[in-house]
Amino acid sequence: MTEAKQRILVVDDEPQLTRVLLRSLTSKGYEVRIAGDGEFALQTFHDWPPSLVITDLAMPNMGGIELCRRLREISEVPIIVLSVRGEEKTKVEALDSGADDYVTKPFGMDELLARIRATLRRKPATDSNTHILEVGDFRVDLDAHLAVHGNKELRLTPKEFELLVHLLRNAGRVLTHHALLGAVWGGEYTEQHEYLRVFIGQLRKKIESDPSKPRYILTEPWIGYRFNSE
Numbered sequence: 001m002t003e004a005k006q007r008i009l010v011v012d013d014e015p016q017l018t019r020v021l022l023r024s025l026t027s028k029g030y031e032v033r034i035a036g037d038g039e040f041a042l043q044t045f046h047d048w049p050p051s052l053v054i055t056d057l058a059m060p061n062m063g064g065i066e067l068c069r070r071l072r073e074i075s076e077v078p079i080i081v082l083s084v085r086g087e088e089k090t091k092v093e094a095l096d097s098g099a100d101d102y103v104t105k106p107f108g109m110d111e112l113l114a115r116i117r118a119t120l121r122r123k124p125a126t127d128s129n130t131h132i133l134e135v136g137d138f139r140v141d142l143d144a145h146l147a148v149h150g151n152k153e154l155r156l157t158p159k160e161f162e163l164l165v166h167l168l169r170n171a172g173r174v175l176t177h178h179a180l181l182g183a184v185w186g187g188e189y190t191e192q193h194e195y196l197r198v199f200i201g202q203l204r205k206k207i208e209s210d211p212s213k214p215r216y217i218l219t220e221p222w223i224g225y226r227f228n229s230e
Contacts, residue, residue, distance in 0.1 A: 006120060007031045007048065011041040011055035011067065012082065021054070024109050025116075038062025042070060045077075052078045052120055054112075057090055065090070065097050072098035078119045082107075088222040095176045095223070102174065122172050135168040136229030138207075149207055159184065160203050167217065167227040176224040200225060 006029075010021050013036045025032045033048055035041035037059045045053070053071065057064035064081055071077060079099045083091050091102050100119055103112050133140040139148045147154040147164060156164065162184045167175070177193045185195070204211040218226045 005029065005031045006052070007033070007050040008116070009033055009035060009041060009044055009048070009050040009053045011035045011038065011053065011059070011064065013037060013056065013059045020109075021112075024113075028113065030116075036060075038064065038067035038070070041067055045071065045075075049075075050077060052080065052116060054080045054082065054116075056082045057087070057094060064099075065094050068094055068097040068099050078122070080112075080115055080119060092176050092178065092223055095174055096178055100173050118172055133165065133168055135171050135227075138164075138168055138229070140165060140168065154206055156203075156206065159199060160206070163199055163203055164207070167225070168229075171227045171229040174220050174224060174226050178224075180224060 008025055008030045010018055010025070010032060012018050012021075012034075018034045018036075022032050022034060033044055033050070035044050038055070039062045041053070041055065042062075053067075055064040055067055062070075068079055068081070071079060079101075081091070081094045081099045081102045082105055083094070083102055084105045094102065100122075101115055103115055131142040133142060137150050140146070142165070145158075145161060147156055147161060154164075163180070166180065166183050177196055181192060181196055185192075200217060201211070204214050204217055207216055208214045216228055218228050220226055
């Protein structure tokens with residue numbers, strides 16, 4: 001059970017799936033409302049602000065990608081998208097449009113519930129009054145340009161440092177190749193995926209006990225990377 005009645009807005013045009021989600025999520029203590037498309041979801045969002053949005057991608061009137069864009073214009077509410085297997089390009093577009101995570105259909109309810117819990121407990125790693133970033137076993141002093149893992153100071157190049165900071169700030173989120181390249185290197189590098197793989201490999205060598213079996217920087221095949229702080 002959740003500590004408080006957290007609200008989840010489910011956006012999907014498949015009645016059979018929404019019935020299952022409504023029953024399962026309600027049984028876990030969440031308040032749930034259903035919207036059959038993006039337009040109705042936006043109306044519901046304004047009337048009933050949720051703690052999290054779960055949205056399908058392919059829907060009539062307004063699909064999930066446009067819904068992600070519209071929500072990001074007004075809110076930082078966490079968004080999990082549902083997609084069918086093989087839609088990697090669409091998943092990337094949804095993530096670049098503001099989604100935090102994705103679950104591939106068909107999925108198990110335990111998997112979805114785990115993603116919901118992880119997304120809801122995610123908090124901003126820093127606020128406007130601090131220059132210290134602490135995530136899991138990592139501590140970064142942004143002013144001093146100092147990164148520590150456990151009790152070990154990490155010897156990072158400037159770009160490795162920027163890359164680690166961006167990963168830590170978004171711990172748990174799926175970050176696309178495009179988003180990472182744009183955030184750390186700038187818009188002119190957003191298609192240089194091999195460039196990113198090289199830097200991820202270098203960073204893994206410095207923070208992972210076994211870079212071939214990473215614990216922290218996880219690969220999301222064809223999509224990007226996720227930083228696991230646990």
